[in-house]
Amino acid sequence: MSVVGTHGEAEIERPPTGTAAAPETPLRRLMADYFESRLATAAFVLLVTIIALALLAPLIVPQNPYNLAEVDVLDSRLPPGTKGMAGYTYWLGTDGAGRDLVSAMLYGLRISLAVGVVSCLIATVIGAAVGLIAAYVGGRTESLLMRLVDLQLSFPAILIALILIAILGKGVDKIIIALVTVQWAYYARTVRGTALAEMSKDYVEAARCLGLSHARILFRQILPNVLPPLIVVATVQAAHAIALEATLSFLGVGLPRTEPSLGLLISNGFEYMLSGKYWISFFPGVVLLATIMAINLVGDQLRDVLNPRLKR
Amino acid sequence: MTAAVEAEVVNRAPTLEVVDLKTHFFTKAGVVRAVDGVSLRVAPGEVLGLVGESGCGKSVTGYSILGLIDPSGRIVSGRIAFAGRDLVRLPEDELRALRGSRIAMIFQDPMMTLNPVLRVDTQMVEAILAHRRMPHGEAWALARDALAQVGIPSPERRLKSYPHELSGGMRQRVAIATAFINKPDLVIADEPTTALDVTIQAQILHEAQELCRRTGTAMIWISHDLAVVSSLADRIAVMYAGVIVEEGRASDVIGAPLHPYTRGLLGSVPSANARGTRLAQIPGMTPSLINLAPGCRFRARCPRADAECTSEPAISEPLAHRQVRCWRPHLEGAMP
Amino acid sequence: MTAYILRRLMQTAVLVAVMSVIVFFGIHIVGDPIWLLVNPQMDQKDIEAAVRALGLDRPIWEQYFHFVSGALRGDLGRSFIFGEPALTVILQRMPATLELAFTALVMAIAAGIPLGLYAGLKPDSWVSKTIMAGSIVGFSLPTFWVGLMLIMVFAVMLGWLPSTGRGATATYLGITSSLFTLDGLRHILLPAFNLALLKFSLVIRLTRAGAREALQQDYIKFARAKGLSPRRIVGVHLLKNILIPVATVVGLEFGNLVAFSVVTETIFAWPGMGKLLINAIQSLDRPVIVAHLIIIVLLFVLINFLVDVLYTVLDPRVRIGAKAA
Numbered sequence: 001m002s003v004v005g006t007h008g009e010a011e012i013e014r015p016p017t018g019t020a021a022a023p024e025t026p027l028r029r030l031m032a033d034y035f036e037s038r039l040a041t042a043a044f045v046l047l048v049t050i051i052a053l054a055l056l057a058p059l060i061v062p063q064n065p066y067n068l069a070e071v072d073v074l075d076s077r078l079p080p081g082t083k084g085m086a087g088y089t090y091w092l093g094t095d096g097a098g099r100d101l102v103s104a105m106l107y108g109l110r111i112s113l114a115v116g117v118v119s120c121l122i123a124t125v126i127g128a129a130v131g132l133i134a135a136y137v138g139g140r141t142e143s144l145l146m147r148l149v150d151l152q153l154s155f156p157a158i159l160i161a162l163i164l165i166a167i168l169g170k171g172v173d174k175i176i177i178a179l180v181t182v183q184w185a186y187y188a189r190t191v192r193g194t195a196l197a198e199m200s201k202d203y204v205e206a207a208r209c210l211g212l213s214h215a216r217i218l219f220r221q222i223l224p225n226v227l228p229p230l231i232v233v234a235t236v237q238a239a240h241a242i243a244l245e246a247t248l249s250f251l252g253v254g255l256p257r258t259e260p261s262l263g264l265l266i267s268n269g270f271e272y273m274l275s276g277k278y279w280i281s282f283f284p285g286v287v288l289l290a291t292i293m294a295i296n297l298v299g300d301q302l303r304d305v306l307n308p309r310l311k312r
Numbered sequence: 313m314t315a316a317v318e319a320e321v322v323n324r325a326p327t328l329e330v331v332d333l334k335t336h337f338f339t340k341a342g343v344v345r346a347v348d349g350v351s352l353r354v355a356p357g358e359v360l361g362l363v364g365e366s367g368c369g370k371s372v373t374g375y376s377i378l379g380l381i382d383p384s385g386r387i388v389s390g391r392i393a394f395a396g397r398d399l400v401r402l403p404e405d406e407l408r409a410l411r412g413s414r415i416a417m418i419f420q421d422p423m424m425t426l427n428p429v430l431r432v433d434t435q436m437v438e439a440i441l442a443h444r445r446m447p448h449g450e451a452w453a454l455a456r457d458a459l460a461q462v463g464i465p466s467p468e469r470r471l472k473s474y475p476h477e478l479s480g481g482m483r484q485r486v487a488i489a490t491a492f493i494n495k496p497d498l499v500i501a502d503e504p505t506t507a508l509d510v511t512i513q514a515q516i517l518h519e520a521q522e523l524c525r526r527t528g529t530a531m532i533w534i535s536h537d538l539a540v541v542s543s544l545a546d547r548i549a550v551m552y553a554g555v556i557v558e559e560g561r562a563s564d565v566i567g568a569p570l571h572p573y574t575r576g577l578l579g580s581v582p583s584a585n586a587r588g589t590r591l592a593q594i595p596g597m598t599p600s601l602i603n604l605a606p607g608c609r610f611r612a613r614c615p616r617a618d619a620e621c622t623s624e625p626a627i628s629e630p631l632a633h634r635q636v637r638c639w640r641p642h643l644e645g646a647m648p
Numbered sequence: 649m650t651a652y653i654l655r656r657l658m659q660t661a662v663l664v665a666v667m668s669v670i671v672f673f674g675i676h677i678v679g680d681p682i683w684l685l686v687n688p689q690m691d692q693k694d695i696e697a698a699v700r701a702l703g704l705d706r707p708i709w710e711q712y713f714h715f716v717s718g719a720l721r722g723d724l725g726r727s728f729i730f731g732e733p734a735l736t737v738i739l740q741r742m743p744a745t746l747e748l749a750f751t752a753l754v755m756a757i758a759a760g761i762p763l764g765l766y767a768g769l770k771p772d773s774w775v776s777k778t779i780m781a782g783s784i785v786g787f788s789l790p791t792f793w794v795g796l797m798l799i800m801v802f803a804v805m806l807g808w809l810p811s812t813g814r815g816a817t818a819t820y821l822g823i824t825s826s827l828f829t830l831d832g833l834r835h836i837l838l839p840a841f842n843l844a845l846l847k848f849s850l851v852i853r854l855t856r857a858g859a860r861e862a863l864q865q866d867y868i869k870f871a872r873a874k875g876l877s878p879r880r881i882v883g884v885h886l887l888k889n890i891l892i893p894v895a896t897v898v899g900l901e902f903g904n905l906v907a908f909s910v911v912t913e914t915i916f917a918w919p920g921m922g923k924l925l926i927n928a929i930q931s932l933d934r935p936v937i938v939a940h941l942i943i944i945v946l947l948f949v950l951i952n953f954l955v956d957v958l959y960t961v962l963d964p965r966v967r968i969g970a971k972a973a
Contacts, residue, residue, distance in 0.1 A: 039781075151666075154948070154952070155907075155948065156903065156904045156907035156908065158907055158908055158910060158911075159907040159941075159944060162910065162925065162926075162929065163937070163941055165929065166928075166929045166934070166937045239788065243788075243790055246790055246792075246793075247790065247791070247792055247911055250792045250911070251792075251910070251911065251914055251926055252926070252930060253926070253929055253930065263792075266792070266793055266796065267792075269796075270796060270915075273796060273799065273800050273804065274799075274804060274811070276804060276805075278800050281793070281796050281797075281800075282797070282800075285790065285793035285796070285797070288790055288793065289788060289789060289790060289793065292788040292789075292790065293784065293785060293788035296784055296787060296788045297784060300784065378873060380869060380872055380873060408872075408875050408877070409875065410875070411872065411873055411874065411875035412873060412874035412875030412876070413875055416873070416874075417870075417873040419866060419869070419870055419873075421866065424865060424866035424867060425866045425867055425869070425870040426867060426870070427867040427870075427871070427885050427888075427889070428867075428889075428964070428965055429888045429889055429892070429962075429963065429964055429965075430884070430885070430888065438874070438876060438880065438884075439874040439875075439876075442874060442875050442876050442877065442880070443875060474964045474965070476964075476965050487870075490874065
């Protein structure tokens with residue numbers, strides 16, 4: 001944007017700056033830029049809290065909801081705040097089987113996060129590999145790969161996931177396969193685009209002239225520059241993956257009952273809603289919403305901060 | 313113009329008078345003093361050439377007159393007298409009533425200034441109907457006549473086309489026709505021929521000149537190109553780093569420039585030099601408009617600068633009808 | 649123009665062919681194809697008889713050809729559950745889904761474009777900041793959970809709207825829809841709103857981005873220099889330019905809405921294609937699954953085609969092409 005504010009006028013000269021302060025590593029600069037926004041900082045704190053709760057779940061909850069010995073079916077469908085038979089308060093009530101909702105939620109959160117993160121990581125690796133190869137090799141390989149990517153991206157994720165599950169059947173591994181299939185194309189497209197831009201830069205040409213091996217150029221030179229947009233896409237996709245898994249579980253075609261994620265908890269509560277016992281579906285939903293929103297907000301800020309075109 | 317006509321022109325009230333205009337932009341990096349004390353006047357029917365290099369503030373001056381400055385800037389002080397009113401203090405809706413009807417503007421790149429998804433007639437007719445009530449058909453006929461006046465063949469067909477169907481020169485003619493269509497008192501043209509082929513440039517210049525003469529419209533022609541301005545303008549004002557450094561009759565300014573900067577500009581025009589000699593250059597770069605050094609703004613690049621130039625020169629009138637902002641203007645060779 | 653349409657039709661045909669290969673071989677490579685055509689509950693001897701009768705012991709290319717020729721005739725197998733041709737079963741329920749998706753789209757546009765426009769024109773006002781913050785929330789909301797909450801608030805607690813099902817339908821101009829009856833409108837309001845929320849944020853963000861970009865263009869400055877009223881500048885100059893990208897993206901999103909209606913239909917017991925698919929997956933009614941997929945593919949292809957045509961109509965630069973004067 002021209003500072004003088006009219007088209008055709010040149011940029012103004014910047015006055016010479018003073019000597020630099022203590023050397024700033026890129027990471028420190030990144031963190032400083034990121035935490036400039038209060039909203040993003042709050043989102044980051046929320047996300048860390050959620051992850052911590054999920055990791056520490058077995059240590060902090062009053063009961064293990066999958067251990068039938070600890071669950072009393074007579075305690076089922078109690079509203080939030082009731083004291084239970086075992087002596088501790090059900091802060092958020094109990095579900096249809098008598099499980100303490102807080103415990104069930106945190107355990108469910110663990111599973112949701114785990115499935116989401118694992119599928120995201122696998123998809124990142126696959127997608128990035130495809131994107132890098134496509135960009136580096138070029139030619140017909142690239143055309144073919146990118147056609148595949150475009151084809152996949154033009155169909156809605158939920159449909160692809162449903163069809164895959166219909167073909168493969170149910171199970172944790174099948175869900176992860178479905179989630180990975182739905183996501184990899186985004187990574188491939190982003191990575192290819194960035195890699196192409198990087199490859200046209202001089203340092204790659206220089207590396208080639210020096211006779212560095214292809215692998216070396218790809219991994220040591222191009223990949224680090226591809227990481228920033230990749231990270232941004234990964235956060236967005238992680239949120240999508242978690243949401244998609246929850247949706248599939250809710251629909252009954254997701255994770256099996258033995259490993260209930262938040263989606264399944266919500267769907268369990270569906271039948272009780274019409275009789276006014278809202279908490280069984282409500283609270284897990286809030287946790288799900290908080291998780292997805294925190295990831296989205298963090299991803300949003302990361303995108304603004306990592307965008308090279310918005311240099312401050 | 314003859315001396316008698318000129319005296320006539322000078323004595324009549326000017327169409328536009330800008331007094332000590334300052335337009336500043338407020339950015340993160342600092343305050344950009346794009347226009348920092350500009351005064352000029354344009355007489356009825358006169359063509360004033362506003363010349364300067366990129367970044368000197370000439371376009372911003374034009375936008376300031378119409379109140380079209382980008383939101384990060386504003387007019388800080390000064391007066392713009394037009395039709396008995398001060399445009400700086402005018403509320404927006406009154407300003408809008410003037411734009412396009414009493415003061416019009418022509419921009420540099422006609423491809424971008426015409427909306428690509430609307431037809432030519434839509435864009436011309438709306439300019440008319442924004443200021444006058446009349447049936448649509450009548451406005452359409454006016455548009456057609458305006459196009460014919462600027463030398464566009466088969467105007468009915470052109471009116472029904474979209475901007476991308478016309479050539480660059482034709483689009484600029486449309487822009488000119490639109491500017492003149494409500495018979496304004498003043499037209500501000502911001503580098504209208506810069507984006508066109510040289511051959512078309514000459515035609516456009518000629519047509520603009522004709523229109524002005526015929527309608528008695530005053531014009532401010534903003535350009536970085538001295539050659540273009542010299543053939544067209546009655547008076548020339550040279551701008552540098554946000555202020556006017558020289559002003560006078562076109563023939564005087566071109567023939568016997570007073571300010572060292574104007575001299576430098578003229579000296580750097582290829583045709584002014586004998587073949588085979590090196591092009592004279594003005595050394596150095598335009599100063600930053602945020603951190604202006606005190607004193608004359610041209611001091612760092614001026615071959616004639618001395619200790620006196622550390623204080624900002626005021627405008628002086630060493631010769632009749634010629635103004636300059638310099639402690640040591642080139643008075644030799646200039647005729648009184 | 650005709651050449652363009654012909655080219656598009658050819659591309660479409662190729663795409664459908666490719667999809668049919670993927671679908672067919674997908675089912676065959678991963679699952680046991682016999683289950684596609686035969687009820688898994690049947691007796692072993694009957695299964696073997698069926699295999700021979702259906703030619704499943706033939707080479708795969710022959711089977712594919714058989715499948716395609718059947719498909720071209722409109723025979724995509726028989727539903728195990730309903731006992732009727734899968735195609736019929738799906739087509740019966742398609743109008744309900746299309747109606748839902750269409751209503752949701754209209755809602756998202758009607759609310760999204762004005763809000764996005766406002767946010768783009770006045771980006772620093774607190775209203776705009778609220779809108780943008782709200783759009784992130786909307787973007788993150790899990791659709792199914794919101795659906796549940798909507799039912800809880802509006803149907804259970806407040807009792808204003810019905811919680812499930814499709815309302816009564818009426819027919820005007822040959823179209824049968826529940827949108828034409830008051831009862832139908834009451835029933836469609838919640839599910840359509842739920843579905844619309846999905847695209848609502850997208851429309852807002854798109855419109856806002858489009859508005860901000862358009863405002864920087866010179867033709868807006870020129871329009872101001874002509875002295876046009878702000879209403880005309882926004883309503884005519886700005887809007888017409890924004891509409892092109894927004895319309896194309898939104899048009900393509902219609903397909904997504906149809907796909908995602910699976911969730912909404914399940915929650916609100918809406919008798920559409922989506923609910924049918926979920927039931928089919930859960931009850932392993934594979935002919936219905938395959939038929940559903942093929943129809944969705946065709947629908948997507950059709951939508952893509954229509955959006956391309958729409959784009960051509962909206963943007964005069966594409967329609968007329970650059971010609972030297």
